[in-house]
Amino acid sequence: MKKINILAFFFAFVLILASCEDTNENLVGYRGAAVVPEISDINPAFYTSDLANSFVAFKVALPEGENVDAAELQVTYKGQTTVLQQISSFPAEINIPATDVLQALSISENDVEIGDSFLVHVVTKSGELSSRSLAAMKILVTCEFNSELTTGAYSAVSSDWESAGDVTITADPEDPFKLYVDGFAEVDGLVSNGNKLQISIDPYSFKMTGVATVIADDVAPWDLPYTGFSYEPIGGLYNSCDGSFDLQIKITVDQGTFGTYNFTLTRK
Template sequence: MTVLLLVTSCKDHNDNLVEERGTYVVPVLSEPSPGYFTDNLEKSYVQFDLSLPEGEKIDKAEIEVTHGDKSAILKEVSIPSTGVKVTATEVLNALKMPVSDYKLGETFNLYILTTKGGVVTRSVATFPIAVVCYFDPVMLLGSFEFKSDDWGVAGSVTMVADANDPYKIYIEGYPQAEGLTGNGNRITLNVNPSNFSITGPKVVLADNLAEWDLTYTNYAYEPVSGKYSACDDAYTVTFAISVAQGSFGNNVFTFKRGAK
């Protein structure tokens, strides 16, 4: 009887009632790019593609947004669709939120509702939209001061972009900042434009460490994790540092904007 009371007393207080959640027809939502809003309200939007599993059909699809205890149907959308765009202004208007409540650190949630045969499903195709500082790819470039308490080093480097990809960043001058001639290779940072996370390939920066009076060879750096913060105009990167003879483990570096 206790279980029965608990089950019957649980009700969905969402104004947009959903008869079945996470079942029936499940659309596929691509990784959004961008997947965030910024403190520049007028220029803020998220964009993504929508599709259905092969052979599936639906009667209707809608975009739902939520913030705290507020929710609203934003608009109807066809599936499949490419380049579906949701602006921050649309979200505020749908939720009837004042602009004064749109602040850094706030998070909105986006859901896809599908209807088929009278059954409405809130899909697992969903993602949170955080409000972050305004970002432009050019902010990734320029002179940066770096420091690592883990590795016990500090200096200056220059961030430059790949000619074909503004989110593929090369660190120029790092071996020289450590007192090495280097072999011409550069550390590569691959910045995810959706969330600013960072990874990269392992790169050998010096064939040997004779300049340090060490017999180690193949001095290499691999960016295993990291993030760029537009609010701080800084990178935080964890490098796995190694030589042919073994590993020095993971070491955290910060790269902060130098004098402009």
């Protein structure tokens, strides 16, 4: 129950996958010998429905002291895998236009739908063992950002925090990616102090963060002696197609933390 789970642990939200794989050619005795490249600084991290003008960019590096004999980018889409380009040296700055992916896969824009995804691999090879390390990132095809879908009346639901109700979202007049949510205190059955929760959408990944905000001075309606009831968005993703928000919110009071809970905000 949310009124007594004061020391719950919070969850971590992770979008990027990095792993190590062995091919069928690997000898069992050489497993674990592959070099695992590191992907960082992904910006942007998705393609939009305007594929002709979409790209993703990121950096690839090898662990300090490691070397490889060859490296290449591969892409997988609906079970089909092909080589995108060679990587001649590390660290490398990678830019992949969606049009390059379509050409490599011999498909057209009409073959790709919103919600599809491409899996881009960074493959390295060392020696004659044919062992390979594999770092990968999933590139989602989503809608272009539309500021009109980020404001208005929303339904806020959290099954694990056991709350549901209506909130209102407004945008900063100078920055459409900075939003303010009003009504969370009332959703929890508390008396609002007038503060609105600030949420920021990263325009290059649609990930969300925010500012810890005291939205109720106390929890008197719960008949508990807690003060400084605060919400802090610490992760989540904005859906640019339907305007919904999947948020992870850390909930605290002056006396401690309730933990982190998942909230879904859906346009009404």
